[in-house]
Amino acid sequence: MSVAEYEGYAGIDIGGQSIKVGTIRNGELVTRDIETPPDYAVARELMLSAVTELVGGKPKGLGIGTPGPIDWRTGFLQWTPNIPWKNVSYPELGEALGCSVYVDNDANVAGLAEAVLGAGKDYRIVAGFTLGTGIGYFVVMDGLIYHGKLDVEGGHQVLNPEGPLCGCGARGCLEAYASATAIEARTGKEPEDIDDPEFWAEIAGYLAWGITNVTTLVCPEVFVLAGGMIKRGETLFAPLREKLAQMLKIVPPPPVKPAELGHRAGVYGAIVLAKRGHRVE
Ligand SMILES: [Zn+2]
Known part of the structure; x- marks a missing residue:
């Protein structure tokens, strides 16, 4: 670098x-x-x-x-x-x-750093999620952060309007399914204490759904995942890529890469x- x-x-x-x-x-x-x-x-x-x-x-x-x-x-x-x-x-x-x-x-x-110096450095249009207590979202185009009128909030895209209540007040946001807070509320365990591959395949499914929606709207060249949960490696990324390929047909799925800068x-x-x-x- x-x-x-x-x-x-x-x-x-x-x-x-x-x-x-x-x-x-x-x-x-x-x-x-x-x-x-x-x-x-x-x-x-x-x-x-x-x-x-x-x-x-x-x-x-x-x-x-x-x-x-x-x-x-x-x-x-x-x-x-x-x-x-x-x-x-x-x-x-x-x-x-x-x-x-x-x-x-x-x-x-942090997304800007990944886009310019880290996992997205070879691409012009980079989007990503940061998986933590919430789900952060960023879009970087040509090395500049894209905000829109206020700011983009891809962690709060609604997957199910009758789903679990989210911290933002809406129901069924991606964050209400796949954030550490949501995982703890549902399982009583912290994400780092869960080893069951089936559980991580389920989380991968929610993330693939979110990435599908982002891709139809923004069409990034690469999608970056950051945050503690990416330490799961292929337990998370392999089912995620598989589900993304099943779900997204209108354009080729973007490569999904782990963040590099920690x-x-x-x-x-x-x-x-x-x-x-x-x-x-
Ligand atoms: Zn929300």
Whole structure:
């Protein structure tokens, strides 16, 4: 993976437990981890000094991936479920550093990294799901995140309007069938404790259904799956590819690939966002 073009750009990946700050120096990713302070004023100082120290001065640009709900146009975070910060203006960090700044939600930013540097790097139109407590969804076209008017939410496509209640308030969303939360609610077990191949074939069926719908609407060149569940490997991917080929006939199914960047996808994506910026939508 060549990241030379991102030399001197800075990225910040904000999470509920930790904040990862990174840059590309001498062709390599260098990062610093900060335990997420409950007070934003403290976090702000730590992030600014980490960026300045890692870059060795002013960055060429700053990208930020944050838990949402976030308005990517303004970079303003009113609140977020897992961090007690309120009314945060991320663009102000760019003003303090004297550089441009781009902000997006963490799922989109990790997806951008996979699309540009990871599993989707050989393709122009990349879509994917992140399988976690919810199901994140992203679409990246020509190295830029696609949002639509607000943001795409492929994890909340409805598979059955009379299905189980989803956290979003609707019934039968993909997320209400195949997220870790849904799996725990249905089986009483965490996904990592379930070994039964028949169970994973059932989950693969829901995901294949979701990928079929995405493909009819977006027709991606490749589909990327990220998140802890992909550690199942072929127990999940083999039935998924088989069911996708059974379900989708109008166009050839896209190749389905596991994400490659793991927990570093967020900081890589923030650095890519810092250089490439947003589509005009
Ligand atoms: Zn939903």
